[in-house]
Structure formats: C-alpha cells, structure tokens
Amino acid sequence: MSKTVLTIQNLHAQIEDESLEDGKKEILKGMNLTLKAGEVHAIMGPNGAGKSTLGNVLAGKDGYAITQGGVVFNNENLDDLGADERARNGLFLAFQYPVELPGVNAAQFLRTALNAKRIEAGEKELNGAEFLRLIRTHLAALKMDESFLKRSVNEGFSGGEKKRFEILQMALLEPQLAILDETDSGLDIDALKIVSAGVNDLRADNRAFLIITHYQRLLDYIKPDFVHIMADGQIVKSGDASLAKELEANGYDKIMAA
Amino acid sequence: MPQFIIPKPTTRAQKEAFCFMATRHFARENLRAEEPLFHMFGDHTTILQNSTLHSGDWQGTVAAGRTEILFEIITGNPDDAVLTDAQTFDIHTGATLTHVRMHIGGHQHVIHRKVTAKLAENAVYNQFTLTTGAAASRVETHAYLEGEHAHVNLQGLNLIEGSQKADSWADIQFIAPNCTANVEQRQILDGSAHASFQGKFHVHQAAQKTDAYMMCKNLLLSEGARTSQKPELEIYADDVKCSHGTTTGQLDDEALFYLAARGIPAHKARAMLIQAFAQEIASKLEYAPAHTAVHDHIETYLTK
Numbered sequence: 001m002s003k004t005v006l007t008i009q010n011l012h013a014q015i016e017d018e019s020l021e022d023g024k025k026e027i028l029k030g031m032n033l034t035l036k037a038g039e040v041h042a043i044m045g046p047n048g049a050g051k052s053t054l055g056n057v058l059a060g061k062d063g064y065a066i067t068q069g070g071v072v073f074n075n076e077n078l079d080d081l082g083a084d085e086r087a088r089n090g091l092f093l094a095f096q097y098p099v100e101l102p103g104v105n106a107a108q109f110l111r112t113a114l115n116a117k118r119i120e121a122g123e124k125e126l127n128g129a130e131f132l133r134l135i136r137t138h139l140a141a142l143k144m145d146e147s148f149l150k151r152s153v154n155e156g157f158s159g160g161e162k163k164r165f166e167i168l169q170m171a172l173l174e175p176q177l178a179i180l181d182e183t184d185s186g187l188d189i190d191a192l193k194i195v196s197a198g199v200n201d202l203r204a205d206n207r208a209f210l211i212i213t214h215y216q217r218l219l220d221y222i223k224p225d226f227v228h229i230m231a232d233g234q235i236v237k238s239g240d241a242s243l244a245k246e247l248e249a250n251g252y253d254k255i256m257a258a
Numbered sequence: 259m260p261q262f263i264i265p266k267p268t269t270r271a272q273k274e275a276f277c278f279m280a281t282r283h284f285a286r287e288n289l290r291a292e293e294p295l296f297h298m299f300g301d302h303t304t305i306l307q308n309s310t311l312h313s314g315d316w317q318g319t320v321a322a323g324r325t326e327i328l329f330e331i332i333t334g335n336p337d338d339a340v341l342t343d344a345q346t347f348d349i350h351t352g353a354t355l356t357h358v359r360m361h362i363g364g365h366q367h368v369i370h371r372k373v374t375a376k377l378a379e380n381a382v383y384n385q386f387t388l389t390t391g392a393a394a395s396r397v398e399t400h401a402y403l404e405g406e407h408a409h410v411n412l413q414g415l416n417l418i419e420g421s422q423k424a425d426s427w428a429d430i431q432f433i434a435p436n437c438t439a440n441v442e443q444r445q446i447l448d449g450s451a452h453a454s455f456q457g458k459f460h461v462h463q464a465a466q467k468t469d470a471y472m473m474c475k476n477l478l479l480s481e482g483a484r485t486s487q488k489p490e491l492e493i494y495a496d497d498v499k500c501s502h503g504t505t506t507g508q509l510d511d512e513a514l515f516y517l518a519a520r521g522i523p524a525h526k527a528r529a530m531l532i533q534a535f536a537q538e539i540a541s542k543l544e545y546a547p548a549h550t551a552v553h554d555h556i557e558t559y560l561t562k
C-alpha cells in the first residue's frame with residue numbers, strides 16, 4: 001500500500017472579500033479527494049468551478065475561510081500551517097497566473113526558495129556556485145536560456161515562459177505534492193512536450209500530482225491515473241483517463257447528466 | 259589635470275563642512291583617480307561637540323567635453339549635526355557631471371542641501387541621492403537647461419522610518435529647445451516617517467521639443483507613514499512632451515503569497531520585495547563604485 005499524501009475531506013471554503021455582498025461567498029462546497037504517493041490525478045471542470053480556489057486553499061493563500069471539513073497533508077492538518085511552511089514541507093503550487101516580481105532577481109529568488117527548504121530539512125545551504133551548477137541542469141532539461149537567471153522573476157516573460165519557469169521551480173524544489181493549475185494553457189506544442197517531459201521526469205513513487213487542466217491534450221503526454229470532474233465546488237464524477245476523452249468528445253453537459 | 263574644480267578645504271570651517279565627503283575625479287579617457295578630497299566630520303567629534311552648524315558654498319565647473327564624477331557620502335556622528343550647503347555647477351558644452359550623494363548618517367542630523375546646475379548645449383547632469391539618515395533632510399535641485407539638447411537625470415531614494423522626515427524638491431527650467439529631463443523619486447516609509455516630493459517642470463516659450471518625465475513612487479510599510487507629493491507643470495511652449503505620475507501603495511499581497519508558496523518565510527519575503535523596490539531605482543546608477551556602495555548600503559540597511 002502506498003502512503004497517502006493528501007486527504008481532502010468534505011472541504012467547504014469560502015472567499016472573504018469586502019466587495020462581496022455579505023463579505024463572503026462559498027466556493028468549495030464539500031470536496032472529497034485522496035491522493036496517494038505515486039499517483040497523478042487530473043481535475044477538469046468548467047470555468048468558475050473552483051479549481052484555482054482549491055489550489056489556493058491547499059497552498060494556504062489568505063482570504064479564504066474553511067467552514068467545514070479539512071485537509072491532511074503528510075499526516076499534518078494543513079490549516080495549522082502557513083503557506084511558507086506548507087511549501088517547505090513539500091507542497092508546491094504552479095500558479096495559473098504566475099506573479100511578476102519587478103526587481104527580484106530570478107536566480108536569487110530560486111536560491112532563496114531552495115535554501116529555505118534545505119534549512120527546514122536540516123541540510124546545508126547551497127552557495128552561489130553550487131546553486132548555479134544545479135540550476136543549469138534544470139534549465140537545460142527545460143530548454144530554457146541561462147539569461148532567465150539574470151532577469152526579474154516573471155517580469156516581461158511571455159505566457160509560455162512563465163509556465164516553464166513554474167516547472168523549473170517545481171523541478172528544483174522536488175515537492176511531494178505538486179498542484180499544477182493550467183500549466184498547459186498558453187504553451188505552444190513544443191513547449192507542451194517539454195513541460196510534460198519535465199513533469200514525467202518527476203513522476204516518482206513518493207510524489208503525487210494534482211493537475212488542473214481544460215485540455216485532454218495534456219493528458220496524452222502526462223497519463224493520469226485518475227480524472228475528476230469538478231463543478232460548482234464539488235467533484236461530481238471520477239474515473240480513469242478515459243473520462244477525459246469522453247469529456248472531450250461529449251462536453252460537460254452530457255457527462256454530468258449521465 | 260582634471261578640470262572639475264571643487265575647492266580643496268583649506269580653512270578649518272571648510273574641513274568641517276561635510277560629515278564625510280569623498281570627491282573623485284576621473285578623466286573620461288583613462289579612469290584616473292586623483293587624490294580624493296575627504297571632508298571628515300564624522301571622526302572629528304571634538305570639534306563638532308562645540309559647534310554643530312556646518313555650512314559651505316561650493317562651486318564647480320565641468321569644462322567642455324569632460325566627464326566628471328562627484329561622489330559624496332555623508333555619514334557618522336555626532337547625532338545632532340546640522341549640515342547646510344549650496345553647490346553650483348556650471349556644466350559646459352558636451353560635458354557630463356554625475357553626482358552621487360549618500361546621506362546615511364545619524365538619525366539626528368539635520369540636512370539642507372541646495373544644488374544649482376546650469377547646463378550648456380549637450381551637457382548632462384546626473385544626480386542620484388540616497389537618504390537613510392537625518393531626522394530631517396531637505397534636498398533642493400534647481401536645474402537650468404540653457405543650451406540645446408541638454409539633459410537632466412535626477413533619481414532619489416528615501417528609505418526612512420521612525421519620525422524621520424525627508425523633503426525632496428526639484429525645479430527644472432527648460433530654457434533652450436530640445437532638452438530632456440528624467441526625474442524619478444522613490445520613497446520607502448516605515449513608522450511615522452514623512453516624505454514629501456515636489457517637482458516642477460517650467461518650460462519657457464523658446465523651449466520647443468522639450469521631453470520631460472517625472473515619477474514618484476511611494477511604498478508605505480506602516481499605517482503611520484505619510485507621503486505627500488506635488489508635481490507641477492508650467493508650460494509656455496506648444497510643442498512639448500511632459501508627463502508626470504505618482505503611485506502610492508503597500509507591499510503586494512499576491513507577490514507575498516507567491517514568495518510564501520515557494521517556502522520563503524514572511525519576514526524574508528517582505529525584505530526581498532522592499533529591496534526590489536529600492537534596487538530598481540538604484541540599478542539605474544551606472545557609475546560602478548557608487549552603484550556598489552548604494553546597493554550594499556540598502557542591503558545592510560534593510561537586513562539590520
């Protein structure tokens with residue numbers, strides 16, 4: 001039996017925003033999902049279903065309140081941990097919209113992130129030269145130019161470059177659970193292959209993936225063990241990879257009515 | 259011999275005039291360091307305990323075609339020093355003066371500095387001012403673009419906290435046609451610090467094709483920090499391009515979350531973003547020794 005990495009149980013979460021009528025709005029309405037080590041799960045679902053909200057809640061973004069249920073990651077209650085602690089414990093979210101950080105040097109950012117994790121694990125921090133050696137191999141694998149290291153994080157990156165940079169971070173940080181939020185959107189066909197290969201390289205017995213996507217095409221490259229359909233804050237249907245194909249052929253309405 | 263003349267301090271009063279001022283002359287062709295001019299006052303504490311008012315008037319000329327650098331660092335004790343000075347620079351045809359000022363002394367200093375720069379045809383005046391010191395500081399720059407194609411480039415960064423006050427003032431007079439100016443100010447304010455910025459472009463009737471840009475960006479790190487800004491345009495020529503803007507904000511929550519999601523602890527994430535905001539303007543400093551000094555000081559200041 002492989003180890004359970006993530007258990008989401010009857011998760012209800014609302015967004016807290018002053019601009020909303022009652023200052024809050026329920027987005028996740030009873031999510032249930034279990035990810036075991038070694039598994040790849042895909043989540044598909046119509047716009048506004050709450051997929052990115054799920055990613056944000058798992059990663060620990062402020063502004064959400066869990067009103068019922070909860071999430072256990074590696075035997076720890078996620079609610080007890082801040083976003084940075086979750087990340088250092090091995091949870092990684094590749095953003096649907098990576099954030100531009102003008103003036104924050106990419107190399108320094110990557111090294112700080114890696115060393116934060118190493119400090120947590122009681123490992124020695126990498127110095128500049130050691131880091132450079134390591135990052136070069138990752139850059140090469142993703143066919144990214146070294147000049148990215150000199151730039152500000154995500155600033156002026158094209159849509160596809162931002163997504164590649166997310167995967168670079170994932171490869172560097174070697175998370176236990178990687179949540180990829182529409183990492184395939186905005187990638188050209190070659191980039192899709194490269195990014196998929198990056199993900200496949202990381203597939204391992206001790207690692208789980210939660211891949212949010214709108215397109216079956218990605219799942220041709222990254223073969224999921226499970227496909228879930230999410231609608232209105234819940235998982236409404238689960239199946240194997242064939243569910244994605246069915247969805248592509250028939251659309252959400254038919255599948256959900258069935 | 260370098261053509262740029264700053265009077266060597268001879269009198270006792272002159273020697274006391276600046277907390278610490280290093281002036282280096284570099285010739286354009288071969289980076290030749292002359293004997294630096296040091297006006298120490300940080301180390302002359304005995305003198306300062308008796309007299310806390312220091313003032314000086316300085317005049318400098320940059321001869322046609324020369325490139326000169328004036329690099330001043332005001333630092334040190336005593337805590338209650340007052341520095342007030344006025345500098346006048348005559349920048350001749352095709353000459354460039356790069357003037358870097360680091361006001362990084364005690365938090366009780368009072369600083370009032372005034373610069374008057376007169377620019378001939380194709381002359382350039384670059385000024386960069388970093389202020390982290392002084393209880394109250396006021397820096398004034400009056401530039402007169404008297405010759406065609408003259409260019410003024412002013413960058414200021416105030417990084418202040420507690421009850422510090424910093425006042426930056428720029429008055430750019432466009433007199434000849436085809437002149438350009440770039441005025442960029444950044445303020446990072448913590449505690450109940452207050453920074454004010456006033457910038458004025460006065461475009462005279464003859465100054466057609468003036469191209470001028472002014473921007474002030476404020477980063478507020480606390481509830482109590484305050485900022486005020488007043489950009490002013492007074493334009494008498496009809497074919498000009500003048501723009502100005504200001505932004506005031508706090509650290510971006512999305513950016514903080516992105517850093518947190520990569521495992522970076524909150525205090526470190528904040529420091530990284532503040533530093534990025536500061537270094538963005540510091541990175542415009544092309545003169546390498548000053549760039550390094552400014553960069554290092556910002557880093558030390560923010561990680562103290």
Ligand SMILES: Nc1ncnc2c1ncn2[C@@H]1O[C@H](COP(=O)(O)OP(=O)(O)OP(=O)(O)O)[C@@H](O)[C@H]1O
Pocket residue numbers: 015017020025027045046047048049050051052053054096
């Ligand atoms: N700050 C907010 N205020 C109000 N509603 C919000 C806020 N943030 C998200 N929502 C709403 O929550 C719902 C779920 O959004 P979410 O981004 O999770 O959807 P999604 O499934 O990722 O959609 P997509 O496929 O388009 O990326 C949407 O209806 C969205 O409008």
Ligand SMILES: [Mg+2]
Pocket residue numbers: 051052053096181
């Ligand atoms: Mg989304």
